[in-house]
Amino acid sequence: MFEIKVPSLGESESEATLISWLKAVGDDVLADDIIAEIESDKITMEITATEAGVLSEQACAIEDTVEPGQVIGLIDTSKTVAQPAATTASAKSSTAPTQATAAPSKTPVKEKVKPIPTTPSLTAGREQTRIPMTRLRKRIASHLKEAQNTAAMLTTFNEVNMQPVMDLRSRYKADFERKHGCKLGFMSFFIKACAYASAKFPSINAYIDGDDVLYHNYIDMGVAVATDSGVLVPVLRDVGLKSFAEIEQGIIALATKARTGGLLPDELKGGTFSITNGGTFGSMLSTPIINTPQSAILGMHSIQKRVVVEHDQMVIRPMMYLALSYDHRLIDGKEAVQFLVAVKDFLEQPGLALLDI
Secondary structure, X not given: OEEEEOOOOOXXXXXXXXXXXOOOOOOEEOOOOEEEEEXXXXXXXXXXXXXXXXXXXXXXXXXXXXXXXXXXXXXXXXXXXXXXXXXXXXXXOOOOOOHHHOOOOOOOOOOOOOOOOOOXXXXXXXXXXXXXXXXXXHHHHXXXXXXXXXXXXXXXXXXXXXXXXXXXXXXXXXXXXXXXXXXXXXXXXXXXXXXXXHHHOHHHHOEEEOOEEEOOOOOOEEEOEEOOOOXXXXXEOOHHHOOHHHHHHHHHHHHHHHHHOOOOHXXXXXXXXXXXXXXXXXXXXXXXXXXXXXXXXXXXXXXEEEEEEEOOEEEEEEEEEEEEEEEOOOOOXXXXXXXXXXXXXXXXXXXXXXXXX
């Protein structure tokens, strides 16, 4: 018998919820088949089989709380399982069937992934629908309230003329995509700008640990990603040392994993600073909440053409409001304002970082 165990959830999590069985008792199971799914406070994880056989027992039911290392089911490896056609020699040809053409299970799958339900539409009646919160939504709610209760949060604002960045992207986007295989987006400019500004004001990239302040000589950037289950903040490591291409590729990889449930626990912890882009959904201005234990978060917003004054002349420019929420226990207002000005300067004068001034 092969024991199906709950995988490690990471250092900060000790339990999860079994949300679906993708195989029923009596079903054939091949190596690498997805057997079940669990949902922790942060992510949804797939549990796969490492050996072939027949699922002989489901030791846990849907909605049960499970812990890392716990046995949730058994696979009888003594029973022969039909192999899919893709494993034969003919599978090497371009017309070979994929694993999706494998022989069907002996019995229908009893449980499928349940959708996080949508809010009922308005009707003429006066009905109410009660929907339980998911573990992820509960964790988000708890984490945000903890941030408000712990940090002395304050938000400072500025605006940035996005014309220089837009001109730069327009000029080089085709060459960039051709060489690196990814588009040159706005987020990489903001991440580089925050890395540039954090080097000048290291308290922004630090956080309070008991009676001490923990400073970092690296920047691990949390990038907020909206998913159907809620907002996740995967972490892009060492952004201060990464190129624009590496940052763009990293963002795409993390965002894809976040939306498909493929994030690993380690990809959600250890950030030193975060960015959130409400502008994607049309937000003009907001006061983002710090992702504790971090001490600051930058909020990006929608780009809108506005009339501004340059050299005593009224001109139309693509402008964006920026918001920096910060923990006033650690960061003084002067530092926060100067950090945001440094971000603004980097975006409006991209040559500053190249010249190290």
